[in-house]
Amino acid sequence: xxxxxxxxxxxxxxxxxxxxxxxxxxxxxxxxxxxxxxxxxxxxxxxxxxxxxxxxxxxxxxxxxxxxxxxxxxxxxxxxxxxxxxxxxxxxxxxxxxxxxxxxxxxxxxxxxxxxxxxxxxxxxxxxxxxxxxxxxxxxxxxxxxxxxxxxxxxxxxxxxxxxxxxxxxxxxxxxxxxxxxxxxxxxxxxxxxxxxxxxxxxxxxxxxxxxxxxxxxxxxxxxxxxxxxxxxxxxxxxxxxxxxxxxxxxxxxxxxxxxxxxxxxxxxxxxxxxxxxxxxxxxxxxxxxxxxxxxxxxxxxxxxxxxxxxxxxxxxxxxxxxxxxxxxxxxxxxxxxxxxxxxxxxxxxxxxxxxxxxxxxxxxxxxxxxxxxxxxxxxxxxxx
Ligand code: SF4
Numbered sequence: 001x002x003x004x005x006x007x008x009x010x011x012x013x014x015x016x017x018x019x020x021x022x023x024x025x026x027x028x029x030x031x032x033x034x035x036x037x038x039x040x041x042x043x044x045x046x047x048x049x050x051x052x053x054x055x056x057x058x059x060x061x062x063x064x065x066x067x068x069x070x071x072x073x074x075x076x077x078x079x080x081x082x083x084x085x086x087x088x089x090x091x092x093x094x095x096x097x098x099x100x101x102x103x104x105x106x107x108x109x110x111x112x113x114x115x116x117x118x119x120x121x122x123x124x125x126x127x128x129x130x131x132x133x134x135x136x137x138x139x140x141x142x143x144x145x146x147x148x149x150x151x152x153x154x155x156x157x158x159x160x161x162x163x164x165x166x167x168x169x170x171x172x173x174x175x176x177x178x179x180x181x182x183x184x185x186x187x188x189x190x191x192x193x194x195x196x197x198x199x200x201x202x203x204x205x206x207x208x209x210x211x212x213x214x215x216x217x218x219x220x221x222x223x224x225x226x227x228x229x230x231x232x233x234x235x236x237x238x239x240x241x242x243x244x245x246x247x248x249x250x251x252x253x254x255x256x257x258x259x260x261x262x263x264x265x266x267x268x269x270x271x272x273x274x275x276x277x278x279x280x281x282x283x284x285x286x287x288x289x290x291x292x293x294x295x296x297x298x299x300x301x302x303x304x305x306x307x308x309x310x311x312x313x314x315x316x317x318x319x320x321x322x323x324x325x326x327x328x329x330x331x332x333x334x335x336x337x338x339x340x341x342x343x344x345x346x347x348x349x350x351x352x353x354x355x356x357x358x359x360x361x362x363x364x365x366x367x368x369x370x371x372x373x374x375x376x377x378x379x380x381x382x383x384x385x
Contacts, residue, residue: 018077021050022155023148025195026202038068047201050078051151054159080152081106086160093349096156100125100149104142106180108153110161110172111348117161117171121153123190124181129215131248133237133281135315136180144186150193154203174209178233183212184220194230207231211277215250216259225269232270233277233308234263238287239295247287260303267304276305282328283312284321293331297338306341313347 030043058072081098104125128141196202238244335342
């Protein structure tokens with residue numbers, strides 16, 4: 001597997017003027033420090049201060065020279081995204097609504113389970129792909145997040161959880177790019193962030209535990225295979241082109257045959273019996289019938305995969321309904337009988353609207369009500385309760 005892309009000149013910052021050090025890979029950090037006349041081992045020291053000890057002020061980096069600390073303070077920054085709102089669910093799920101440097105709101109969600117803790121990060125503010133069943137898609141596209149803003153989500157979650165549960169140790173074990181946005185449309189920033197997540201000088205998360213979820217951006221899947229061996233998930237949601245194009249307009253550009261070939265080729269580069277995750281949102285009366293399950297089983301016959309069934313989570317303005325539990329189980333049973341590993345994703349954080357795009361949607365609703373009724377912040381919170 002070749003090295004991850006090195007975006008030392010990419011947009012790494014939470015500030016236009018200052019480079020945000022959180023968005024630099026080890027290689028980019030070494031290049032930056034070399035330009036400043038520093039020895040290569042300095043990059044190791046600085047990475048540890050940033051991602052292991054999580055300092056926010058270069059002045060705390062006591063084993064680097066005063067001159068370099070001063071240079072960092074004057075010309076660079078260490079900045080996690082600003083938190084607009086943090087919500088805690090009764091089931092332990094946490095959701096953060098954050099502000100990007102461009103001013104748009106995006107979400108990060110932490111989902112604790114018995115043996116792992118999964119952080120769902122956003123890669124973009126909004127999304128351009130307009131999948132019909134997705135709250136984020138309905139909000140449109142506002143911009144890309146920088147590598148620093150993506151890493152900032154992970155760093156912030158690790159810190160906040162450690163503050164609240166110091167006895168538990170690090171709780172984030174897995175990262176999935178299943179928050180807002182299509183990660184492969186923000187390729188360079190996302191692959192840089194993956195590099196830092198997997199690097200032992202960053203967060204040391206194993207390749208199996210970082211998952212990029214895509215709607216099927218075919219050329220970018222091939223590019224991804226050249227620069228990382230992270231796990232891959234495909235948002236499929238339909239067993240044929242006609243239905244998929246209706247639910248996911250991107251399918252008109254990259255039809256199923258091309259998407260599955262790209263995904264299978266990606267799986268082949270991973271080797272080691274690793275599989276692709278297929279995500280399938282079950283929508284009542286739309287894609288949840290026995291014929292759809294049979295079609296899905298045929299379609300995936302040559303794809304090494306496990307299937308994750310997600311009962312549709314209704315959001316305001318959506319025309320779709322969630323299927324009955326019995327229909328979800330029947331769909332799952334059909335896939336299992338056809339020889340697939342198929343699980344049903346339990347809804348988590350329902351009381352805090354933790355599903356992708358719903359928190360931002362709520363805030364946008366509040367903002368438009370604020371404009372409409374001329375409410376101030378306090379009144380707004382009262383109204384939204
Ligand atoms: S499902 Fe993913 S790709 Fe589709 S609109 Fe939502 S965020 Fe974008």
